Amino acid sequence: MTLKTKLNNWMVILLLNLSFLLLLPQTSFAQDNWEDITNNMQEPVSEVQLPDASIVIDAHNGQVLWEKNTEKAHDPAALTMLMTVYLTMEKIQDNTFSLDTTVTATAEDEAIAQLQTMSNNNVVTGVNYQMEDLLKLAFTPTSNVAILMLSRMVDKDPDQFIEHMNTKASELGMTNTKYFNATGIPASTFEGNYLLTNYDNAAYNQTTAADLALLTYHLLKNFPEIIDWTKETETTVLPDSLYEETFTTNNQALTSQAYPLDGLDGLLFFENGQINHYVTTVKRNGMRLISVFLNANGPDEGSTFRLNNTLLNKLFEKYEYKEILTAGKQKINNQTVNVTHDFYGVVLKETEPTFELSEDKISLKNSLPLVSNTIDPLEVEYEDARSNVEKNIEENRLVTWLLETIEITKTTILAIGFTLLGIIFLLMSLFIPRRKKVEKTSRPLESEITSRREKQKSQKQTWPIKETILFIGSSCFIVGIIMLLIHHLL
DSSP: OOHHHHHHHHHHHHHHHHHHHHHSOOOOOOBOOHHHHHTTOSSOOOGGGSOSEEEEEETTTOBEEEEESTTOOBOOGGGGHHHHHHHHHHHHHTTSSOTTOEEEOOHHHHHHHTOTTSOOOOOOTTOEEEHHHHHHHHHTTOOHHHHHHHHHHHOSSHHHHHHHHHHHHHHHTOTTOBOSOSSSSOGGGGTTSSOOSSSOTTOOOBBOHHHHHHHHHHHHHHOGGGHHHHTOSEEEESTTSTTOEEEEOOOTTSTTSSSOOTTEEEEEEEEOSSEEEEEEEEEETTEEEEEEEEEEEOSOHHHHHHHHHHHHHHHHHHEEEEEEEOSEEEEETTEEEEESSOEEEEEETTOOOOEEEOSSEEEETTOOOBSOTTSOOSEEEEEEOOOHHHHHHHHSHHHHHHHHHSOOOHHHHHHHHHHHHHHHHHHHHHTSOOOOOOOOOSSOOHHHHHHHHHHHHHSOOOOOHHHHHHHHHHHHHHHHHHHHHHHHHO
């Protein structure tokens, strides 16, 4: 085999590989490199202070912008109360009770409130507490007694409530979550005032960052009013009474706190001196993000706030939530369609979104992944708006292939122009006769000689027109074809 043959074979293999790569579907991936986030922080965060698991999703569509160890199981501790709040809000939504409904404290509630081993508010037997106050206390100061009083309103049987929690987790798609108690603290810790029959009283709940993000996504989507409670830096219950209490938030990223973050209006921070769990939500320029940190190491809780702030600021700089398709007639992938409604999504800034068409839906090509397959895919319905002429063209496979393959750019237009010009000149040359050669005779007549001389005098010397036009046409045609091949192969 000659060297020339080998080179040709390698060129063919290279072109085939390039073609294969171009045909592969492109996928967008969420960011996951902490070094990119921590390198430019003014106050460094050590590697041991990074959370074991973390995720950031878009609150509108559930798109994942950041993820790290999202399927690793953890004890969520006080973040358990997010499910208790969710089930309570469902009961309020279906009018089982309202925010004004009162809950009367029991002797067991008062005993739990006196436990020094957990976060609580003061509760007195026989005193009535409004549901709204108990919901506020669940967030600030993550009161365990308030959470249990809410759970009792949803299901009087504590075992039934845990079953309810696990059923709802399954419904939402929280596939790696298992609840054993309503508060995040094992039931055995409550000194006999909170006991379960069908569940292990010493067991800790288990969940993942992805599952908590999914729960928070549904919580904010279905009950956005909870932001009115989580954005407040102080919570006061039973005002102007003997039992009035005021609690200050421990979410230090809220406005006027130690580590404020622009747009942050919730949600929940937990720390026990050794680890921090953190769920936040931030809204800027129409885009709301949800972040979850699990097992961020203390005791420097400031590092968790600074790290979360830096991460979210970076993501807001890089991504935007915007209208990517307007309802009405659109040209998508060379097909005329009628988009049924406006289509929004999170995309990289300064990039034009591209789309894929299925039988009746348009989806965002290279979209960020969704936090769960239980969330509706990022797509919009459309109707065929093609004319009969367009349909006939698209049914012609050759024409369709050309339309999809040839990218119309300035270079393409120039190349096509050269090719068409070449064809025009070549066609013109067909209608121009060649110059006739004068045959020499051995003895021309004197009259012919005279006539020829007079004709030569009356006419000027001319160029071979047919040959010139033929040359120009051939040159333009060849240049145009070469430009097309180079532009679309490379």
